[in-house]
Amino acid sequence: MSIEMKSGSISRTGETAASAEAIPGYEALREKFQEGEIWNRKHLMAEEKLIAILSCLVMEQRLFSFSEKVNVALDQGVAPRALSEVVLQAGLYGGMPLVETMSEILGQIFQERNLQPDPELLPEQDSESLMESALEYRQALHGERSQTNHADPSNQQTLELYSLTTSFGYGLVWRRPGLSVRKRFIVAMACFAAMGCVENFFKKFALSAIEHNFNAQDIREVLIQISPYIGFPRALQALALVKPDTESES
Numbered sequence: 360m361s362i363e364m365k366s367g368s369i370s371r372t373g374e375t376a377a378s379a380e381a382i383p384g385y386e387a388l389r390e391k392f393q394e395g396e397i398w399n400r401k402h403l404m405a406e407e408k409l410i411a412i413l414s415c416l417v418m419e420q421r422l423f424s425f426s427e428k429v430n431v432a433l434d435q436g437v438a439p440r441a442l443s444e445v446v447l448q449a450g451l452y453g454g455m456p457l458v459e460t461m462s463e464i465l466g467q468i469f470q471e472r473n474l475q476p477d478p479e480l481l482p483e484q485d486s487e488s489l490m491e492s493a494l495e496y497r498q499a500l501h502g503e504r505s506q507t508n509h510a511d512p513s514n515q516q517t518l519e520l521y522s523l524t525t526s527f528g529y530g531l532v533w534r535r536p537g538l539s540v541r542k543r544f545i546v547a548m549a550c551f552a553a554m555g556c557v558e559n560f561f562k563k564f565a566l567s568a569i570e571h572n573f574n575a576q577d578i579r580e581v582l583i584q585i586s587p588y589i590g591f592p593r594a595l596q597a598l599a600l601v602k603p604d605t606e607s608e609s
Contacts, residue, residue, distance in 0.1 A: 389587075392587070397583060397584060397586070398584070400580065400583065402576060402580040403580050403581070405435050406432070406441075407541075407581075408584045409428060409432045409435065409437060410432075410437075410441070410445055410542050410545050410546060410549075411545050411546075411549040411584050412428055412584060412585055412588055413428055413429065413432065413442065414445055414448075414449050414546045414550050414585075415549050415550070415552075415553040415585045415588045416428060417445065417446055417449040417450075417453070417457055417550075418449055418452070418453045418549075418550050418554065419553060419588075419589070420460060420461070421588070422460075422464060424588070425461060425464060426464055429464070429465060429468050430468065433468075433472060438476070438537070439474045439477075440476035440479075440538075441537055441538050441542070442465060442476070443476045444535060444537040444538035444546075445546055446458055446461045446465060448532055448533075448538070448543060448547070449546060449550050451528050451532050452550040452551065452554070453550065476537070477537060479537070480536075481531070481534055481535055481536075486526075489526055489530045490522075490526050490530065492530055492534065493525050493528075493529040493530030494525065494529075496529045496530070496533060496534055497510075497525055500540075500567050501567045502567070502570065504563050504567060507563075508559055508563075509521055509559075541568075541571065541573070544564060544567070544568040544571065544573065545581055547564045548561060548564055548565060548568065548578065548581055548582075548597075551564065551597070552582055552589060552593055552597040553585070553588075553589045555589070555593040558596075558597075558600060561600055562600050565600065565601060575601055575602070578601045579598060579601055582594050582597050582598050582601070583598075
């Protein structure tokens with residue numbers, strides 16, 4: 360199946376009937392499980408569920424599903440700027456070409472619906488003050504974990520790149536207006552779960568989330584919501600890292 364742009368959105372090419380016949384009963388199964396039993400779980404707010412799902416769809420470049428869920432999010436009252444920030448932050452973890460690909464879709468949907476994201480930006484800073492702000496923000500998010508593993512300042516293998524990452528990620532992306540800290544943690548955890556090979560990153564952000572008004576059940580619910588989109592093995596792999604005593608880990 361190919362995917363093409365039409366009128367500012369993504370559409371499947373080919374006959375709908377033919378798609379339905381290819382896997383008999385699929386739509387009913389999907390609606391019952393993905394959009395019924397999982398979506399209707401009560402623990403998270405609808406906007407939080409959608410942000411988690413959209414983060415995964417950006418990471419995996421699921422163009423049709425991304426377009427579909429962006430429209431759902433807008434219908435649910437999610438602010439256009441919040442959607443912009445989800446795409447940008449996901450690009451921090453999955454690479455900037457993701458931002459360019461998905462922002463084209465996002466921009467066309469905004470144009471089609473006559474919407475525009477809030478244009479507020481961070482104040483301009485020189486390199487030194489930006490790094491100071493980034494380090495302060497990183498410390499506030501992660502505490503002692505901001506100095507461990509790849510973030511350890513004595514780790515000469517990662518020092519140079521992680522310094523650049525800190526300036527960009529914590530200085531220019533995480534501090535941007537448009538998305539709360541809680542929702543940025545959801546984006547991060549959903550993206551790491553979707554990647555499926557970065558357990559240390561996932562656990563670091565999960566532990567930090569606990570210190571910012573999450574609990575273990577919140578994190579489990581994020582992973583349950585994204586499981587139909589990233590596949591159950593990756594969701595279960597991440598769930599195994601979220602233990603009942605997560606709150607007490609350091």
